[in-house]
Amino acid sequence: MKKIFTMATVAVLSLSLLAGCGTSGGAAGSGDTIKVGALFEQTGGAAQYGTAGLKGAQLAVEQQNAKGGVLNKKIELKVADNKSEPGESTSQATRLINSEKVQFMLGPMTTKTLKAIIPIVTQNKIPLVTPSGTDAALTVSDGKLNQWIFRACFIDDFQGQVGAQFAAETLKAKTAAIIIDTNGDYAKGLGKAFEDVFTKAGGKVVATENYVAGDKDFKPILGRIKAQNPDVIYIPGYYTEVGLIVKQAREMKITAPLLGGDGWNGDKTTEIAGANNMTNVYYSDHVAMDDPSLVDFTKQYKEKYNENPTGFSALGYDAATMMIKAFEAAGSTDPEKVRTALEGIKDLKGVTGNITVDAANHNPSKSAVMLQYKDGQWAFADRVDPK
Known part of the structure; x- marks a missing residue:
């Protein structure tokens, strides 16, 4: 209401x-x-x-x-x-x-x-x-x-495609879970595109969980995802919730790669999640700031x-x-x-x-580029061109 x-x-x-x-x-x-x-x-x-x-x-x-x-x-x-x-x-x-x-x-x-x-x-x-x-x-x-x-x-559909291609081709993932902000057109758009491309590549989405922007406790949905043991978890949200999801996932000993879109961009994601929890995390972005150009x-x-x-x-x-x-x-x-x-x-x-x-x-x-948190900062991991 x-x-x-x-x-x-x-x-x-x-x-x-x-x-x-x-x-x-x-x-x-x-x-x-x-x-x-x-x-x-x-x-x-x-x-x-x-x-x-x-x-x-x-x-x-x-x-x-x-x-x-x-x-x-x-x-x-x-x-x-x-x-x-x-x-x-x-x-x-x-x-x-x-x-x-x-x-x-x-x-x-x-x-x-x-x-x-x-x-x-x-x-x-x-x-x-x-x-x-x-x-x-x-x-x-x-x-x-x-x-x-x-x-x-670029648009959400392309970001979702980039994340799915990276998960399937680079990370060799066969199964995935998706966590979506039900109030966000951004999250829903990326999530749908990811699922479409990932499944067409032969992957399987074993869990889809939802939250509402402003939520703080993600342990119940992370618990259900952990039970499915996915190869990757795709979280196309904004830093305020994403940082907490990353933090709580790692506290629950979920070690699967965590992926997202450009809503992860900036230092706030790391501040909220804690740098020690940022191992094996990636997100799609418009540019890699460590690009020599x-x-x-x-x-x-x-x-x-x-x-x-x-x-x-x-x-x-x-x-x-x-x-x-x-x-x-x-x-x-x-x-x-x-x-x-x-x-x-x-x-x-x-x-x-x-x-x-x-x-x-x-x-x-x-x-688009995929960035990885490495040595205390976001660094270039892969580049994906539009098809």
């Missing part, structure tokens, strides 16, 4: 805010600046992703402005915090459009916070690039293209923020780079021309790899 009430509240709020939106009359590209909304999860349950993505975007914009900007204008990021909540995301997107007069947007990072603002972005014709919104339905819903939404990342980006990021970047930092940087290149290709800040330019991006060299946008679904064709 709580979930139903929350969803209803967000829907009502979205409709009420849409009623007052209309097409933005502000000229975001007039004068000496181009105003771009930066709507990120700076607080709340997904803050680890949002703060990293925002910093990456800010670095890309700062570097571009230092070179003179784009179209003889400086880019001005109008930053807003969606607090990792759909309702707040809706409210802040509306404020950015109506009050700040932005006509372009970067973020959010997660499926739920982005899904909440798609009607607003569409109503106001705002080209938006999400660094890490991986749900396929964000760009194509019920067979219809959400023409104003773009992404710098990332040396310059890592150095620049660390010089600015006095911390190492994560995969989400790199995706934030690439999302901003996609928008900048679209401005250049369009030769204009007209939203329709910029949207068309985003669809035409081809072989753009990004931090996370070369980016070519598929105009039919607005998804970039990119490789």
